[in-house]
Ligand SMILES: [Zn+2]
């Protein structure tokens with residue numbers, strides 16, 4: 001059953017001018033323009049600052065990254081593990097403080113991406129809409145995917161609460177550095193938010209721009225250098241992820257740093273994470289002749305693979 005992109009810009013919104021926002025997404029577009037302009041001003045006037053401010057910006061980015069990769073991606077979108085409610089909602093807060101939006105819409109977009117990859121129904125496909133579509137434009141031009149189809153399991157008061165908190169959290173996130181001076185404002189606010197945005201968006205764009213692939217393979221790929229920008233938290237192993245999207249572990253080899261996974265192992269040890277799903281990494285660690293020779297890209301999942309979450313249920 002199809003779930004086409006619903007956008008007021010038409011059935012192929014990537015053909016619309018980039019500055020046109022879909023109905024209901026104008027505020028998203030204006031917010032993105034604003035943080036980019038402010039970030040540019042910050043880079044020009046405050047290219048360097050005190051180490052305390054840099055450390056605070058990195059710390060917020062670190063916890064924001066864990067919020068996205070463990071909280072939103074591995075736990076909520078793929079149900080690769082179950083988190084203690086306190087940990088789950090703390091990670092949701094950090095993800096929202098990092099500018100990633102509410103958990104239900106994030107999970108819905110992502111589940112549709114996996115289920116419809118390499119088709120016009122993939123909400124952020126570079127092979128369909130090009131680099132800038134997959135990197136940014138879909139955020140304000142693709143419209144909303146139907147939550148009732150893609151994440152009925154998140155249609156609960158505990159997640160709807162976060163929808164109401166979006167604007168307040170984002171406002172605090174943007175202006176949290178103001179009490180500490182102008183440099184802190186730019187570094188902790190727009191510069192951090194713009195940098196975090198692009199780092200995440202690279203997963204949708206360049207991690208899906210694999211130049212050589214066989215018939216029936218999807219475009220996802222592992223990109224080692226992207227791991228530096230992701231603070232080694234594992235999202236850059238996107239080829240691994242598409243091969244086994246149900247796995248809570250993204251870096252399968254010892255050299256594939258995945259601090260998201262290390263944190264999950266720690267949470268599991270502490271009893272704060274259960275039902276952690278593990279890949280059969282023995283095939284990819286050199287223990288088997290089946291290991292890929294390059295070590296960089298695992299066997300591919302077929303394109304248009306089925307949803308990787310519990311089968312969506314329709315509302316009565
Ligand atoms: Zn992907």
Ligand SMILES: [Zn+2]
Nearest residue numbers: 110114241245
């Ligand atoms: Zn995923």
